[in-house]
Amino acid sequence: MTSPALVLAAWLRAELPPAKAALLDDVDGLEPLLERHVASAREAWPELALDIPTFLRHMARHLPAENAPEVLRQLHASDLYLACACAAGEESALRGFERHVLRRIPERIHTLPRDVVDEALQQLREQLLLGRADTPARIASYSGRGPLLAWVTISAARLAAGLANREGHTPFSEKSPDTYVQLLTPGDPELELLRKDSRTIVADVLRKALAAMPGPERALLRLHHLHGYNMTQLATVFGDSRSGIARRVLLARGRLLKLTRAELASRLRLDDTQLESFLGLIRSRLDLSLSNLMI
Template sequence: MTSPPAPLAARLRAELSPRTAALVDAVESLEALLERHVASARETWPGLTLDVPTFLQHLARHLPDENAPEVLRQLHASDLYLACACATGEEAALLGFEHHVLRRIPDRLHALPRDLVDEALQRLREQLLLGRDGVPAKISTYSGRGPLLAWVTISAARLASQLAGREGQHLAADKSAESYVQLLAPGDPELELLRKDSRAVVVEVLRKVLAALPGPERALLRLHHLHGYSMTQLATVFGESRSGVARRVLLARERLLKLTRTELASRLQLDDTQLESFLGLIRSRLDLSLSGLMV
């Protein structure tokens, strides 16, 4: 006779779809893992009153069907616990989020004008912490797959970039499609490989593949190419080693180029030699092209 499932594992499983529950059941020492997550969260945030069932329900909402065991093993449980408490409106959690997360953002975005960062943070407070018209606060969408500080930093950088664009501080935001392509290879004779009426297609393709990239990869490219973050600065933002974040940027760039090649091959009438030559131009001018396209 098998023993009944342990309390934490049973509570989590009850909130999951049958498919996800089956994946989670295969996690070795599941109960012990959940106990460590809960203990870590409570130790980090002893002043919060968020109860365990609410936390497990919140965790269950963020476990994906495909790789739930891996997400569960690598979960940033203390950060997710804080975010969940903030989503419920717990005052102590909101104060903890302000002191331990939001106040650290300006130092991480020191490459951006301080007034823009301050305005972005004020708007971010409203977006993340205030639910409206029955819609939960956006902080509830944080999944615990990466550090909460990095997640908020990226959101703040994106908002600051949008604010700067509205104020005309990023001239690239107003450039035409033709200008974007000129940025790829200004003055290079190989640019004539493309017919003039195809150049706007190239920009459309680049925008499409950028949108298709996974969010973390797009964020890395945005911070590196648009905001000029060095690998050292990116390592600080994401809480990783410099070599680790450098590998991630490289992989994101290569994914972008691979998707671009596939899309261009289906959209433009170029032979292999022409296509590879043009991709070489894109690669060599990637910093400039992304700075324009990612605003």
């Protein structure tokens, strides 16, 4: 018989397949950890009527198989609690989401026209909060691994940028291969040394490298390089300090270069010296871009 002191852990384990439940054996103090998550959620949203078993069931659905203990320790529990209640259609949760999340979006993507931002927010409300007969509301896909505000801001920025593109800008995904190369190396005379087919390969390599990166890092680089966000703006979007976001951008940049190098090495017949020279064109422009954004 389960002890009352272990009721939260028992509920969570009951919602997990055996293999994933076994991973929780590595979590020291699982019950106190869950108690803190529940307490922080209820303290942040006392007006919500969401019951705890439903919350734990939702939490269980988002625990990955690879690193469930670490995800559980770092969980943004109060944000996940709000998202779960929104997915359930609880009116007080929807009001809280509007007041504490959506109303803060315009100040975080203020570089785009306000009418475009407003339209993006309206579309975002529909996408995130309105489910369909066979599909739950997309807010249910929020996993609690990062701040809910940052997760929503990234979605809003993408939507707004897409709307702005449709009003006269060419979507980046539809631009020529040269655009991908010149994004990182504009004005470099050495580009003329690259054959047309090599430029196409580089463009394809960059696409694949970006696609292989973790979502948050990919979002950082896209907002940074494609939408012109500086470090202060990125720090606001992701809820981090300016120095912290700068480190994250540098790490993301490093991962992009590493993935790009590996893919180029497999696609182009270059010796190490040629490969490093080729990569230098990309690396040097990334350094300059980062320096400009830090001003």
